[in-house]
Amino acid sequence: GQNIDQPTEMTATEGAIVQINCTYQTSGFNGLFWYQQHAGEAPTFLSYNVLDGLEEKGRFSSFLSRSKGYSYLLLKELQMKDSASYLCAVRGGLYSGNTPLVFGKGTRLSVIA
């Protein structure tokens, strides 16, 4: 079976740093993706990890540990516009770009002043 867990809700202060965790158990592993989804809008792609370690993209970074089945998304210098849901998704199965992503239920982040 496949299972992806992430916290349901988090609150953080503008200007601060927040870490959103994701743990996964999947049949095979072929990459982990993070998406951002504002209320009423489509999910948009943020980052991708397939090897262990940290990938940095401006204010956003994503970390992966394959042995632990664990990832986190780190958001620095939080802004009000970062209030959104953050979705963790895993591509399992065989080595193939055709395998659909399996999504966690998302973490709703509220940034407060």
Place this chain on the structure above:
Amino acid sequence: DVKVTQSSRYLVKRTGEKVFLECVQDMDHENMFWYRQDPGLGLRLIYFSYDVKMKEKGDIPEGYSVSREKKERFSLILESASTNQTSMYLCASSFGGQGPNQPQHFGDGTRLSIL
């Protein structure tokens, strides 16, 4: 930029009707997907297609069918709509082949209400 276009943002239909949701992508992507998104349940895969006329069941295919007659277009069909199919429907597309790092790109979604 990748563009995935869903035909309607909001749709209201009646129980028992046959409902068509259309999705078009302009990036020559091989793969296309239909998800539904419900509060507390997240995104769940209904069907996907990795080539024209090919389709694969996802996690919750019951009550749905799909059609992919052209590479750029993927249609979701509710054969006989029921109230438990009221949901947000999201279409996505991606490149296929042996590239595992290809993200899925989503359309804006169709909020479907079945009365």
